[in-house]
Amino acid sequence: MWRYTLRRILQAVPVFFGTTLLIYAMVFALPGDPIQALAGNKPVPDNVLHTLRERYNLNDPLLVQYGKYMWGLLHGDLGENYTGQSVSDMLAGRWPVTARLAVTAWIFELVVGIVLGVWAGLRRGRLADTLVLGGTTLVIAVPVFVLGYTAQLVFGLHWRIFPTAGVDDGWPVSYLLPGIVLGAFGLSYVARLTRTSLAENLRADYVRTAHAKGLRRARVIGRHTLRNSLIPVVTYLGVDFGALMGGAIVTEGIFNLPGIGQQVFQSIQLKEGPVVVGAVTVLVLIFLLVNLLVDLLYGLLDPRIRYE
Amino acid sequence: MIGQRGVNGRAGAGLAAVLLAASLGLSACGGAAASGDGTFVVGHSEPDHLVPANTTSSYSFDVLGGLFDNLMTLTRDGRPVPLAAASVDSDDQRHWTIKVKPGQKFHNGEPVTAQSFADAWNNAAYGPNAYAANSYFAYIEGYDALNPEDENAAPREKTLSGLEAVDATTLEVTLTDPFRQFPLLLTYPAFAPMPKAGLADLKAFEEHPIGNGPYMMSGHWERNRQIKLVPFPGYAGPRKPKNKGVTWKSYSGAETAYTDLRAGRIDVLQTIPAAKVPEAKRVLGDRFLSREMSTMDYLGFPVFDERFADPRLRRAISMVIDRKGINKAVYNGTYRPADSLLPSTIPGHRPNACGEACTYDPAKAKKLFDEAGGFAGTLELYFSNSQPTYEQWMRIVANSIRDNLGVQDIRFREVPASEYFSMLRAREEKGPYRQNWEADYPSPQNYLENMWGSEGNRMGWKNEEFDELIAKGNRAADRAAALKHYHAAEDIAIREMPMIPLWTWAGQGGRSERVGNVTITPFSTGLLATEVTVR
Numbered sequence A: 001m002w003r004y005t006l007r008r009i010l011q012a013v014p015v016f017f018g019t020t021l022l023i024y025a026m027v028f029a030l031p032g033d034p035i036q037a038l039a040g041n042k043p044v045p046d047n048v049l050h051t052l053r054e055r056y057n058l059n060d061p062l063l064v065q066y067g068k069y070m071w072g073l074l075h076g077d078l079g080e081n082y083t084g085q086s087v088s089d090m091l092a093g094r095w096p097v098t099a100r101l102a103v104t105a106w107i108f109e110l111v112v113g114i115v116l117g118v119w120a121g122l123r124r125g126r127l128a129d130t131l132v133l134g135g136t137t138l139v140i141a142v143p144v145f146v147l148g149y150t151a152q153l154v155f156g157l158h159w160r161i162f163p164t165a166g167v168d169d170g171w172p173v174s175y176l177l178p179g180i181v182l183g184a185f186g187l188s189y190v191a192r193l194t195r196t197s198l199a200e201n202l203r204a205d206y207v208r209t210a211h212a213k214g215l216r217r218a219r220v221i222g223r224h225t226l227r228n229s230l231i232p233v234v235t236y237l238g239v240d241f242g243a244l245m246g247g248a249i250v251t252e253g254i255f256n257l258p259g260i261g262q263q264v265f266q267s268i269q270l271k272e273g274p275v276v277v278g279a280v281t282v283l284v285l286i287f288l289l290v291n292l293l294v295d296l297l298y299g300l301l302d303p304r305i306r307y308e
Numbered sequence B: 001m002i003g004q005r006g007v008n009g010r011a012g013a014g015l016a017a018v019l020l021a022a023s024l025g026l027s028a029c030g031g032a033a034a035s036g037d038g039t040f041v042v043g044h045s046e047p048d049h050l051v052p053a054n055t056t057s058s059y060s061f062d063v064l065g066g067l068f069d070n071l072m073t074l075t076r077d078g079r080p081v082p083l084a085a086a087s088v089d090s091d092d093q094r095h096w097t098i099k100v101k102p103g104q105k106f107h108n109g110e111p112v113t114a115q116s117f118a119d120a121w122n123n124a125a126y127g128p129n130a131y132a133a134n135s136y137f138a139y140i141e142g143y144d145a146l147n148p149e150d151e152n153a154a155p156r157e158k159t160l161s162g163l164e165a166v167d168a169t170t171l172e173v174t175l176t177d178p179f180r181q182f183p184l185l186l187t188y189p190a191f192a193p194m195p196k197a198g199l200a201d202l203k204a205f206e207e208h209p210i211g212n213g214p215y216m217m218s219g220h221w222e223r224n225r226q227i228k229l230v231p232f233p234g235y236a237g238p239r240k241p242k243n244k245g246v247t248w249k250s251y252s253g254a255e256t257a258y259t260d261l262r263a264g265r266i267d268v269l270q271t272i273p274a275a276k277v278p279e280a281k282r283v284l285g286d287r288f289l290s291r292e293m294s295t296m297d298y299l300g301f302p303v304f305d306e307r308f309a310d311p312r313l314r315r316a317i318s319m320v321i322d323r324k325g326i327n328k329a330v331y332n333g334t335y336r337p338a339d340s341l342l343p344s345t346i347p348g349h350r351p352n353a354c355g356e357a358c359t360y361d362p363a364k365a366k367k368l369f370d371e372a373g374g375f376a377g378t379l380e381l382y383f384s385n386s387q388p389t390y391e392q393w394m395r396i397v398a399n400s401i402r403d404n405l406g407v408q409d410i411r412f413r414e415v416p417a418s419e420y421f422s423m424l425r426a427r428e429e430k431g432p433y434r435q436n437w438e439a440d441y442p443s444p445q446n447y448l449e450n451m452w453g454s455e456g457n458r459m460g461w462k463n464e465e466f467d468e469l470i471a472k473g474n475r476a477a478d479r480a481a482a483l484k485h486y487h488a489a490e491d492i493a494i495r496e497m498p499m500i501p502l503w504t505w506a507g508q509g510g511r512s513e514r515v516g517n518v519t520i521t522p523f524s525t526g527l528l529a530t531e532v533t534v535r
Helices: A002-029 A034-039 A046-055 A062-074 A087-122 A127-141 A144-158 A173-202 A205-212 A217-229 A231-246 A249-254 A260-269 A273-301 B011-026 B058-067 B114-125 B196-200 B202-207 B254-262 B274-287 B311-319 B323-331 B362-371 B388-405 B417-425 B444-452 B464-475 B479-496
Strands: B039-044 B072-074 B080-082 B085-090 B095-100 B163-167 B170-174 B215-217 B226-231 B245-250 B288-300 B379-384 B410-415 B433-438 B499-511
Touching: A002 A062, A002 A273, A034 A046, A034 B417, A062 A273, A087 A127, A087 A173, A087 A217, A087 A231, A087 A249, A087 A260, A087 A273, A127 A173, A144 A173, A144 A249, A144 B254, A173 A217, A173 A231, A173 A249, A205 A217, A217 A231, A231 A260, A231 A273, A249 A260, A249 B254, A260 A273, B039 B058, B039 B254, B058 B215, B058 B226, B058 B245, B080 B085, B095 B114, B114 B163, B114 B170, B114 B196, B196 B202, B254 B274, B274 B288, B274 B499, B311 B362, B311 B388, B311 B479, B311 B499, B323 B388, B323 B499, B362 B388, B379 B388, B379 B417, B388 B410, B410 B417, B433 B444, B444 B464, B444 B479, B464 B479
Parallel strands: B039 B245, B379 B410, B379 B433
Antiparallel strands: B072 B080, B085 B095, B095 B170, B163 B170, B215 B226, B226 B245, B288 B433, B288 B499
16 A cells, blocks of 8 residues: 555656646747737837846747746746746735635535435435436536626625625635535536446345345445445545636636636736746646545445555 | 615616615625725726836726825826926926925835935836836936847946936936926826835835825735725825725626625726626616726728828728717717827817718718729738727728728738737738727827837838927927927828727726715826725
8 A cells, every 4th residue: 555655656756747848838839928918008118028038038948948947946946927926925825715715615515415416316216316417417507607607696796695706704704605606516426426326336236135134224325335336426526626726717707716726817818837837736736646545545435445 | 784875766777776775785794895994995906016117007006096196196187286296397398307395205204305216217217127117217318328229238327317316305307308298207107206115125015015105005915815005194295095095906807896896895996897887877876987088999000011001091991980880889889989099088189180081981981992092902900809899899890891992801810918919019910900008198299109109109100290290299398389289290190090090998987885086087097096085
């Protein structure tokens, strides 16, 4: 188990270099001149443009730029954006917001999703099952911005249950509504996965055996069926946590949450390579870590799985 | 509970009014705006910098306007009046003597002297600092020595030779050429003073600017969230705040800001998204703020391209643009169709200066078009993707050119905003392009010289007579004489039409019940935050 873990961590090193170079190259390849775009419509002398390009290494070829960036990174310097703000400050201000949002959405997904899934799975083909399947299909079909703006107007503006936007009310109040909107899609998946997986396993021979042995129903379902039914669900939840961290661009926009998603979106528009790479690198690391945790969790859920 | 006055008597607004009444009644629970401490909240976009000369963004100006007192400020109708200065005088429009009012202080207690202005301007004009408003200091003698032509050369000087702080309250400024608009230029936010402490540590200053204005920072700049300003007790100037402070809250989207205005979480919003305006008028009633702006849209021609070299062709295209119709169709009728090269908010604007060249007349246009020999090949129309309305009006213009002038092959070139200005700078456009200008200071010269002068224009249009008239206007001893020259220059630009004026923007904002006396000027002074009263 420990050897397996170490091997996985070592594998992350080339992945890290590969992804950062790839992202840097992609931002580099975007058309347009970020320095000119900063100035917009107002006149800027050539010498000022030139100075700024030199300052941010924009006159260098791609690999030299990337090399300079990496060199700084190894010294713990994440670089600056084109208005001279340090990237580490920018990200430090934004990670907490995104983390709170993602965790809120994730808990919502996990708890409500699994409960709905179990409820539907135990009542296969009955009204509860139909309701859950129908409702989740609807949620998956509605685009997130429709869901987000509607929820904001109804629950925020008209009914005043939640604040309309912003982070002024702190955690959890400010994050509940955006968390629910962000987690709605994943919740639907979790519910459907749980339901199907549980319904499959309930028909397995060992479940019949367990019943025949005279075990209580709750124990049969909780210990013998649900545990291994959750393997695909845990896989999905793990992958989805990374997606929640990086994919909250629309939700953060609607609810005016100054998180990472928005920062990446703005920085791509401004061609701020160091910011994009800095933010996405952290996301990559989170992805790698969560995937490792998920793989290790399998062993706890299903004793038949062993690590080599 | 906040008392609710009738929103408006329209039955159609019944449900909205009920909901709004409920919402306002409830806004006392939670929400930053309902704190009842005499401060108010304004929603806008995040500023880029708070060092005055390192930004040309109006969102930065929003905040800087409260933190700093420039030498001059603008009246509500756009005339320059002294603010931190006692007087700004010149006999020859080239050598200016500025007297700074004694006894003014920065927020950290440092006295405001002539040197505070000289230091700030030297810092801004020094090329290697690469400040956004660097070029605004080119009027001052010695600018070239700080910004050498050769990009890799180090500047010969560190300070502008044309600036001299004679004593604590006297600043002598020598300009490269006589420039009558200098007092107006001094109203531009980049010309704010800087304290010694700020210049010594610009990084710290950016997080916590130290100004000499009516408001000072309360805490640091909370990036992407808000900037809190509170009255500065040591302020001795004429702009004493009528409230207990203003918080500038950052929004990444105008839609959400508007929702927060309706929810009572912000008190003033200067721009409501165009799509929401009809609803906002209904819901906000007398709290809907329509305001004038000094931003004008134009359609420029690449005059360096032979196919657009004939002025008659350019005038013909101007005359098939149905400005009134587009205003109705795209802008709810709120914009002002252009009747001159200048917005009507600018002192010196002449109504109908453009005459028939800006009047929709397809028959006359076709005649001119044929006289010019028509147009062969593909007509490409350029605009950026930063606003959906650009494409809407471009399509209407294209249809009109097709129907009335018979140009069949028209293509749209929608360019990402980040590339748009690089493209124009490199002269890569092959057809008419959208462009706009927002007044730095309300003077005809600010539009004409920047947009049509041989030095700075993007069209590649060169007209010596035009340049000469602008220079004469800049040298003129009195305002009437200056205007005469500017108007004569404007007439040339209208006759030649290298760039077609389209319309002046209008702003639609709103306020909450809690605030009164909300004035938003159409100039760099923007929202007059100190004037706002809070219930």
